[in-house]
Amino acid sequence: MNDKSKQDNLFASPLGDVPRFTFDQAVVDVFPDMIQRSVPGYQTIINLCGELAARYVQPGSNCYDLGCSLGASSLAIAQQVKQPGVSIVAVDNSAAMLSRCKSVLEKTPSTAVIELVEADICDIEISNASLVVMNFTLQFIAIEKRQALLEKIYAGLNPGGCLVISEKLLFEPESLNQLLSELHHQFKSAQGYSDLEISQKRDSLENFLLPETLETHIHRIKACGFNSASPWFQCFNFASLVAIK
Numbered sequence: 001m002n003d004k005s006k007q008d009n010l011f012a013s014p015l016g017d018v019p020r021f022t023f024d025q026a027v028v029d030v031f032p033d034m035i036q037r038s039v040p041g042y043q044t045i046i047n048l049c050g051e052l053a054a055r056y057v058q059p060g061s062n063c064y065d066l067g068c069s070l071g072a073s074s075l076a077i078a079q080q081v082k083q084p085g086v087s088i089v090a091v092d093n094s095a096a097m098l099s100r101c102k103s104v105l106e107k108t109p110s111t112a113v114i115e116l117v118e119a120d121i122c123d124i125e126i127s128n129a130s131l132v133v134m135n136f137t138l139q140f141i142a143i144e145k146r147q148a149l150l151e152k153i154y155a156g157l158n159p160g161g162c163l164v165i166s167e168k169l170l171f172e173p174e175s176l177n178q179l180l181s182e183l184h185h186q187f188k189s190a191q192g193y194s195d196l197e198i199s200q201k202r203d204s205l206e207n208f209l210l211p212e213t214l215e216t217h218i219h220r221i222k223a224c225g226f227n228s229a230s231p232w233f234q235c236f237n238f239a240s241l242v243a244i245k
């Protein structure tokens, strides 16, 4: 991503009652730095979306980047797609994110067509899709809406199409969840975040980012009818899954 990102210090000062996290302008301004220093393996996962695009995107089909933020996954896909007649549809419901995404895309040369759509991913139509990427977005969708969203994606994918879901995960039993949370905390400390920043960010995401277990994700994906589904990457409590229709 070419866009300059300020360092994320949104949670560095004591906030008192920590407000719920929102994808607003303040987050947009630091987003590349925030996600790189918060999600272990983020860049590896983004790069893989490009690799999968090279393999799975069908000529004349659509790719969807659901919860596109500043377009990192769309750009990775665009850089690898050589198939003719492909459209990339990048969807986000944060106007601030999409506005910055537009300026990032304008500065990044790409031969593929990337259409930006401001909408709730639960409301959009998905059709003639060969690749759907949902990187760290499903975790912000109400749990009761997730099955219907996955079913819509499955219905809109062409046979042989590919779905990527990357998420923060929950683990059972609680002792294992605690261990992986602590390892993630250590990762963030090593990235320069203070204990105060880590704990205030955690508080702001409480009851907003809703992680589920790997088993729950796989079960839901299989229940939609996908032929196969597996994690291909995991680091601590973050994983990326690939599923093929």
Ligand SMILES: C[S@@+](CC[C@H](N)C(=O)[O-])C[C@H]1O[C@@H](n2cnc3c(N)ncnc32)[C@H](O)[C@@H]1O
Residues within 6 Å of the ligand: 023, 035, 046, 066, 067, 068, 069, 070, 071, 072, 073, 091, 092, 093, 094, 097, 119, 120, 121, 122, 134, 135, 136, 137, 140, 141
């Ligand atoms: C963690 S960010 C995703 C990061 C991005 N996929 C990437 O790889 O750089 C989550 C994004 O999902 C968007 N989002 C959350 N809920 C959404 C919804 N219901 N519909 C559309 N976008 C949503 C947020 O605005 C935010 O930009």
